[in-house]
Every structure is written in structure tokens, then in C-alpha cells.
Amino acid sequence: MLCQICKKKEATITIAKVVGEQKTEFHLCKDCAAVFSDKISIFPLPQFNINDLLAGLLKAIDLYNKEEGIVPAKEIKCKNCGLTYEEFKQSGKLGCSVCYHDFRDQLTPLLRRLYGSSEHIGKIPRRARGKLNKIKKIKQLRKELREVVIKEEYEKAAKIRDEILKLEGVLKK
Amino acid sequence: MQNNRKETLLQNLKKSTAEWTSGQGSLSDIVISSRIRLARNMEGIPFPSRADKAELKNIFELSKQVVDKSSLFRDSNLLLLDELSSLENQFLVEKHLISIYHAREKHLYRGCVFNQKETLSIMINEEDHFRIQYLLSGLQLNKIWEFINQIDDEIGKKVTYAFSEKEGYLTSCPTNVGTGLRASVMLHLPALVMVNRVNDVLKAISKIGYVVRGFYGEGTEVMGNLFQVSNQITLGLSEEEIIDNLEKVNQQIISQEQKMRKNLLSESKSQLEDQVWRAYGILSNARIISSAETMKLLSKLRFGVELGIISYPGLGTINKLMLLIQPAYLQILSGKELSPYDRDLQRAILIRNKITYSRERMCI
Numbered sequence: 001m002l003c004q005i006c007k008k009k010e011a012t013i014t015i016a017k018v019v020g021e022q023k024t025e026f027h028l029c030k031d032c033a034a035v036f037s038d039k040i041s042i043f044p045l046p047q048f049n050i051n052d053l054l055a056g057l058l059k060a061i062d063l064y065n066k067e068e069g070i071v072p073a074k075e076i077k078c079k080n081c082g083l084t085y086e087e088f089k090q091s092g093k094l095g096c097s098v099c100y101h102d103f104r105d106q107l108t109p110l111l112r113r114l115y116g117s118s119e120h121i122g123k124i125p126r127r128a129r130g131k132l133n134k135i136k137k138i139k140q141l142r143k144e145l146r147e148v149v150i151k152e153e154y155e156k157a158a159k160i161r162d163e164i165l166k167l168e169g170v171l172k173k
Numbered sequence: 174m175q176n177n178r179k180e181t182l183l184q185n186l187k188k189s190t191a192e193w194t195s196g197q198g199s200l201s202d203i204v205i206s207s208r209i210r211l212a213r214n215m216e217g218i219p220f221p222s223r224a225d226k227a228e229l230k231n232i233f234e235l236s237k238q239v240v241d242k243s244s245l246f247r248d249s250n251l252l253l254l255d256e257l258s259s260l261e262n263q264f265l266v267e268k269h270l271i272s273i274y275h276a277r278e279k280h281l282y283r284g285c286v287f288n289q290k291e292t293l294s295i296m297i298n299e300e301d302h303f304r305i306q307y308l309l310s311g312l313q314l315n316k317i318w319e320f321i322n323q324i325d326d327e328i329g330k331k332v333t334y335a336f337s338e339k340e341g342y343l344t345s346c347p348t349n350v351g352t353g354l355r356a357s358v359m360l361h362l363p364a365l366v367m368v369n370r371v372n373d374v375l376k377a378i379s380k381i382g383y384v385v386r387g388f389y390g391e392g393t394e395v396m397g398n399l400f401q402v403s404n405q406i407t408l409g410l411s412e413e414e415i416i417d418n419l420e421k422v423n424q425q426i427i428s429q430e431q432k433m434r435k436n437l438l439s440e441s442k443s444q445l446e447d448q449v450w451r452a453y454g455i456l457s458n459a460r461i462i463s464s465a466e467t468m469k470l471l472s473k474l475r476f477g478v479e480l481g482i483i484s485y486p487g488l489g490t491i492n493k494l495m496l497l498i499q500p501a502y503l504q505i506l507s508g509k510e511l512s513p514y515d516r517d518l519q520r521a522i523l524i525r526n527k528i529t530y531s532r533e534r535m536c537i
């Protein structure tokens with residue numbers, strides 16, 4: 001079978017996207033899959049107050065980490081402000097911007113659960129624009145790609161994919 | 174910045190009325206006001222809850238510089254909340270310039286920047302270093318985003334924001350991370366409450382990622398049929414998407430309220446008229462009145478104005494009354510602390526004056 005996006009290469013990878021009870025399968029080549037798949041989220045939007053959800057998740061997250069083989073959280077400490085992950089779990093508040101870096105392995109699944117995504121696609125501060133604008137553009141294109149693939153508009157998808165690869169090439173230089 | 178003294182500022186705040194009470198703006202018969210808040214932090218400095226005195230001071234002084242230099246803040250002022258009494262802090266809460274949390278927090282160098290029209294307020298050293306808020310009357314989220322985006326850029330010229338390309342703007346609580354944007358709309362929904370539909374409608378929207386609160390914000394009971402609807406998702410969507418989605422959700426609630434109002438008017442006009450005129454009668458004659466009763470009756474009166482049953486006072490006067498009759502506001506207006514009983518007396522006088530005045534104006 002040919003890849004559903006580029007329709008050139010052989011499809012070697014099958015990706016399943018599950019939304020509610022509906023399951024959709026995509027057959028893609030290795031290259032298209034790399035661009036397409038890493039951003040698929042299967043987590044539903046929160047249905048309750050987000051603060052309650054956070055509190056509940058903080059309790060559940062240890063279990064998740066254990067299953068995933070992530071280092072036991074209580075040994076982790078922010079190198080900048082000294083906040084321990086244990087303290088974060090108690091208060092639900094982080095201590096500084098470096099906490100996001102030092103607790104990233106714990107926070108990423110948490111953010112996915114809270115938001116259905118762990119990736120910012122909004123505004124970028126003036127001082128960080130330029131490089132980050134390209135990254136943002138790529139993220140947006142990936143989102144568009146997902147949408148057109150679901151609608152089975154594969155020609156459009158191929159165009160978007162080329163654009164993504166081009167931008168990624170520029171970034172690597 | 175204007176650099177006024179604390180006493181002058183409080184004196185001005187006592188007399189001024191915020192733009193959001195004007196009763197203008199799109200759909201102002203249902204939408205009281207719209208608001209957007211951005212949470213921002215400075216890179217390299219711990220968030221306020223873990224910052225030391227010197228670091229908090231650093232943020233406060235930096236804010237002063239930003240506001241001092243830029244023409245965007247020409248008509249703005251900065252208050253150091255530590256210097257204010259708890260009554261004065263509460264007064265700023267009732268004015269919607271600061272949050273309850275900000276008023277009660279114990280750490281030093283808590284600040285508030287606000288402009289003349291009280292459309293802009295920046296809380297300094299709240300849960301995050303900067304909480305930028307913009308508030309307008311009616312449904313005007315897009316316009317607010319335009320303004321607040323500009324203000325955010327202006328501060329971003331001086332302050333290197335804590336930002337990661339993955340998680341976006343980094344905030345003290347993960348429930349704000351990403352855009353740091355919370356948009357909210359304050360709705361007056363008497364018809365949906367009257368026909369017992371409001372819980373269904375609000376439950377449905379809370380299932381799709383929105384939160385509904387009462388007049389004050391966190392954790393207080395809903396007064397005067399006022400409901401604040403805001404987004405909970407701050408990450409994974411762009412600012413424009415968040416705002417568009419919230420606007421759409423509100424449009425749906427508004428159209429349901431409009432439908433119910435039409436039904437009520439055609440089926441029970443006399444009962445509605447009776448309720449509205451009774452509310453008017455009590456408000457313009459009472460000698461002792463609590464804030465809960467006032468809010469209930471002002472909601473009825475507002476409903477009457479919205480439906481065209483009664484033509485005075487205007488929506489602006491009613492919005493202002495909802496603001497002025499609050500406990501701290503009343504005490505600041507009187508210039509002294511009042512017991513709850515004295516507040517009920519003062520409140521009745523204030524309402525009578527405002528309502529009679531607006532009626533006399535209508536009759537000329």
C-alpha cells in the first residue's frame with residue numbers, strides 16, 4: 001500500500017487515532033509518519049474544574065510514572081529554587097521557571113492530561129521571536145496536517161508536509 | 174506614569190467609575206463586561222511564593238520603571254498594596270482591580286498598576302510576577318485582546334519573560350501555563366434562572382472545558398443572577414482560538430437567554446411587570462437593606478430595564494450601584510469603618526439617592 005500522505009513511498013507504518021469510541025487508522029511511509037505522529041494526542045479534554053483535575057492527577061501521576069519506569073519523583077529537586085517534586089505535589093504550585101525544565105518528565109504527561117496537549121502554539125515573546133516563530137509555524141502546520149489527513153485531503157497534506165520539511169531544514173542550519 | 178501620592182490615588186478611586194460599569198458595548202443588555210488576563214513571569218527570578226524580599230523588590234522596582242517610561246502607561250499609576258489598610262485592599266478587590274488572593278497575600282512588594290478608566294490593571298507579585306488584566310463593558314473580547322497584546326509587548330521590551338518553546342509562558346500554577354491567558358465574560362441571566370434552566374446550560378459548558386463562577390470570582394455564591402464564564406484551557410490553543418471559542422460559547426448562552434426572555438414576555442408579562450415594579454418600590458423606599466437583598470432586587474430592576482418594562486435608571490446606574498453597595502466600597506465612601514447594621518442604613522440611603530436622581534433626570 002502507498003503512503004496516504006505523499007502517495008509515493010510504501011506505507012510501512014500504521015497509526016491509530018482514537019477519539020471517544022471512534023478509531024481511525026492511517027497508513028504512512030516512515031518520513032510522513034515522523035512528521036505526523038509525534039504530535040497526536042489521544043487524551044480527552046478535561047470535563048471538570050481544572051484545579052480539581054490537577055489535584056487528582058498529582059495523586060495519580062506517581063502510579064503513571066512507576067508504570068513508565070520514570071525515576072521516583074521524590075528524589076527530584078529543582079536546581080534553581082530547590083523545590084522538590086514532593087512539595088509541588090502538595091501545593092500544586094511550581095517555584096520558578098527552571099522547575100518546568102527539571103520536572104519535565106513528570107510535567108509533560110500531566111499537561112497532556114490537563115490540556116490534551118503539552119505544546120504551546122500561541123504567542124511568543126518579542127525577545128524570543130525569529131527562531132521561535134519558525135518553530136511555531138511548524139507546530140501550526142502539523143496541526144493543519146492532522147486536520148487535512150482526517151478529512152482525507154491527501155494532496156493538501158503532501159504540500160503541508162513539504163513545507164514542514166523545508167522549515168525544519170532551515171532551522172537545522 | 175502620573176506619580177500621584179497614595180492618598181490622592183485613593184481619593185480619585187473613590188470618585189471614579191470604571192469604564193466597565195458604563196452599560197455600553199455589544200449585547201450590554203445581557204453581557205455586563207468582558208475581561209482578559211495574562212499571567213507572566215520574569216526569567217531567572219523565582220515565582221513570588223518562593224522569591225525572597227530582595228527579589229520581590231526587584232520585580233516591583235522594574236514594574237515602576239516600565240510604567241514610568243512608556244507612553245502606553247501615560248495615565249497609569251502604581252500603588253504599593255503593603256501600605257494600604259485591609260479595608261483599602263478589599264476596596265480594590267470590589268473595584269475589580271486586584272484579586273482576593275492578592276489582597277490577602279502576606280508577602281511584601283505587592284503592587285497594582287491601573288489606568289484612569291480602570292480598564293487596565295496589572296497585579297505585581299500576585300501568584301505570578303505580573304498579572305495583566307484588561308476589562309471592558311459588553312462583549313468585546315477581540316478588542317481587549319488587541320489592547321492587552323500591545324501592553325504585553327510593551328512590558329516584554331523591558332522584561333525577559335520566563336518562556337519555553339515547549340510549554341510557552343511559564344507560570345506558578347500549571348493550570349495557567351502556555352498562553353497564560355484567562356478570558357472571561359460576565360453575564361446577567363435572570364430568564365434562565367427564572368425558568369430553572371441555568372444549571373443545565375452551565376453544566377453543559379463546564380463539560381467542554383469552561384468554568385462558571387459568581388460575581389466575585391473564586392468560591393463565593395452567585396449574587397444577582399450574574400455568572401462569569403471563562404476558559405480553562407490555556408495550553409495547546411492559540412490566544413485567538415481561546416478567545417473565539419469563548420465568544421462562541423457565550424453567544425450560545427446569550428441566545429438561550431434571549432429565547433427565554435421572549436417566552437417569558439409573551440406568557441407572563443403581568444407577573445414580570447409586577448416583580449420589576451415591586452423591586453423598584455423597595456429599592457427607592459427601603460431604609461435598611463442588606464447587600465444580598467440589594468443584589469437580588471437590582472437584578473430584577475435590571476431585567477425590567479433590559480425588557481423595556483421600566484426606562485429608568487439606566488443600565489449604567491444599575492451597574493454602578495452593584496459596585497457601590499459592596500461593604501468595603503460603602504465604608505470608603507463614608508470615610509470610616511461601619512458596622513454591618515450601619516452599612517445597611519448607608520446602603521439604603523445611597524440607593525435612594527441614585528435611583529431618585531436618575532428618575533428626576535428622566536422626567537425633565
Ligand SMILES: [Zn+2]
Binds near residue numbers: 005007031
Ligand atoms: Zn509518505
Ligand SMILES: [Zn+2]
Binds near residue numbers: 079080081096097100
Ligand atoms: Zn524551581
